[in-house]
Amino acid sequence: MSETTNEDIDENKYEITEENMNENNYKYNINKDRFDENENSYEYLADNEGDFSKYLLDRMKQLEHRNSRLNEQYNQIESEKRYVENQKLKYEREVRKLQAEIDRLKSSPLIIGTVMDVLDNGKLMVRSSTGPQFMVSMSKYLEDEEIEPGTTVALNQQTFAVVDVVQSTEEPMVSAMEVIESQQVDYDQIGGLDEQIKEIIESVEYPLTKPESFARIGISAPKGILLAGPPGTGKTLLAKAVAHRTDASFIRVVGSELVQKYIGEGAKLVREVFEMARKKAPSIVFIDELDAIAAKRLNDTNGADREVQRTLMQLLAEMDGFDERGDVRIIAATNRSDVLDPAILRPGRFDRVITVPMPDVESRENILQIHTRNMAVSDNIDFKKLANLTEGASGADLSAIAMEAGMLAVRNDKGSVETDDFLKAVDKVMNSGNESIEIQPEGMFG
Ligand SMILES: Nc1ncnc2c1ncn2[C@@H]1O[C@H](COP(=O)(O)OP(=O)(O)OP(=O)(O)O)[C@@H](O)[C@H]1O
Numbered sequence: 001m002s003e004t005t006n007e008d009i010d011e012n013k014y015e016i017t018e019e020n021m022n023e024n025n026y027k028y029n030i031n032k033d034r035f036d037e038n039e040n041s042y043e044y045l046a047d048n049e050g051d052f053s054k055y056l057l058d059r060m061k062q063l064e065h066r067n068s069r070l071n072e073q074y075n076q077i078e079s080e081k082r083y084v085e086n087q088k089l090k091y092e093r094e095v096r097k098l099q100a101e102i103d104r105l106k107s108s109p110l111i112i113g114t115v116m117d118v119l120d121n122g123k124l125m126v127r128s129s130t131g132p133q134f135m136v137s138m139s140k141y142l143e144d145e146e147i148e149p150g151t152t153v154a155l156n157q158q159t160f161a162v163v164d165v166v167q168s169t170e171e172p173m174v175s176a177m178e179v180i181e182s183q184q185v186d187y188d189q190i191g192g193l194d195e196q197i198k199e200i201i202e203s204v205e206y207p208l209t210k211p212e213s214f215a216r217i218g219i220s221a222p223k224g225i226l227l228a229g230p231p232g233t234g235k236t237l238l239a240k241a242v243a244h245r246t247d248a249s250f251i252r253v254v255g256s257e258l259v260q261k262y263i264g265e266g267a268k269l270v271r272e273v274f275e276m277a278r279k280k281a282p283s284i285v286f287i288d289e290l291d292a293i294a295a296k297r298l299n300d301t302n303g304a305d306r307e308v309q310r311t312l313m314q315l316l317a318e319m320d321g322f323d324e325r326g327d328v329r330i331i332a333a334t335n336r337s338d339v340l341d342p343a344i345l346r347p348g349r350f351d352r353v354i355t356v357p358m359p360d361v362e363s364r365e366n367i368l369q370i371h372t373r374n375m376a377v378s379d380n381i382d383f384k385k386l387a388n389l390t391e392g393a394s395g396a397d398l399s400a401i402a403m404e405a406g407m408l409a410v411r412n413d414k415g416s417v418e419t420d421d422f423l424k425a426v427d428k429v430m431n432s433g434n435e436s437i438e439i440q441p442e443g444m445f446g
Pocket residue numbers: 189190191192193230231232233234235236237238288333334335367370394395396397399
């Protein structure tokens with residue numbers, strides 16, 4: 001602030017010099033013989049007091065004005081300072097974040113593995129996603145309770161020590177099997193499959209919950225249950241619900257993943273799935289897309305077919321060596337029961353086939369009601385008529401319709417889901433992929 005401001009220039013005119021006093025029209029009387037070098041002014045004489053007080057008042061006003069201007073400037077600079085300090089903190093944070101990101105990118109990748117066993121000496125047996133099994137130690141920053149057979153973990157590339165736990169996801173992206181300790185699905189969340197539920201209770205639930213009854217009567221429960229039916233009809237739901245009822249661990253593997261994603265590993269994975277099932281018993285092994293590993297054998301077998309066959313042989317071997325009265329149950333699902341190798345359906349293997357059909361009109365109504373149970377739905381929705389409009393829809397489609405109708409209501413900020421939301425949702429889901437056919441609400445709903 002070394003520049004001369006207007007204020008400074010103005011201020012000069014108040015210095016008590018002859019020139020200034022003249023210019024400001026003050027009457028003055030000064031002793032021209034007494035010039036004070038320090039004050040840069042002549043001594044003034046007492047008879048000019050009136051004018052001089054006026055001059056002082058002006059001068060005071062001027063200084064007050066200047067003072068308030070300087071105060072304003074001070075406040076402004078203070079707030080600029082605070083802003084700059086904030087900016088500095090923000091950029092420092094940003095730098096730290098980028099530094100951490102650089103460190104992360106520079107660090108070597110971790111290997112994904114699955115814990116096979118927790119040993120008494122505190123070490124772990126893990127199978128890395130690249131194949132081999134290792135006995136390793138784990139980071140002391142991990143809680144013991146987090147680690148158990150089946151947990152997906154991240155391994156250090158050099159030492160293979162367990163450094164992190166990978167949270168399991170609904171669809172297994174990093175592990176071949178999905179292990180869920182306790183299921184939340186119950187039979188009342190399954191619409192229109194009463195007969196199938198009854199069968200599954202008899203063939204899977206009772207052998208797990210009342211094994212003594214089977215022993216007393218001297219019969220053995222079916223070893224494997226095959227749920228056959230079109231996609232999205234509730235096969236997985238049935239398996240999950242029975243796992244919930246029996247408090248069994250639910251171990252899910254997907255046939256196509258066994259042979260496509262883990263090439264060369266299929267047979268070994270099957271062995272490990274059953275190993276895990278025994279360890280976690282009571283448990284239910286659910287093999288989805290069984291047809292991917294158990295289709296009829298073709299004559300000319302290429303490498304991929306041989307891989308599928310090895311996987312299937314291992315599955316059959318596991319089933320054959322299985323105790324029927326044990327507390328591990330196997331449920332498989334397929335959309336293509338017509339292509340299955342008959343060997344898989346022989347007694348002692350998947351010898352009980354439960355057909356899961358597409359829902360009829362009554363079931364569709366039931367399923368829609370189940371999926372809207374926890375939604376705020378307007379009172380006048382006619383589910384029967386909605387069921388009539390959804391001929392050919394699977395349970396998964398009906399669930400999508402309920403979800404879509406809910407989304408529409410949210411999008412339009414409504415208090416509850418109304419008939420027109422359902423109609424639009426039906427239209428969208430039923431015609432997805434086709435040209436949209438407008439469904440007229442008139443006459444459909446009263
Ligand atoms: N009968 C049903 N009752 C209630 N909901 C159902 C029913 N069938 C399917 N659904 C809904 O559709 C979703 C998918 O169903 P599910 O995974 O059980 O089908 P799936 O028969 O196993 O299909 P896929 O053969 O494609 O694996 C379920 O999560 C559920 O929301």
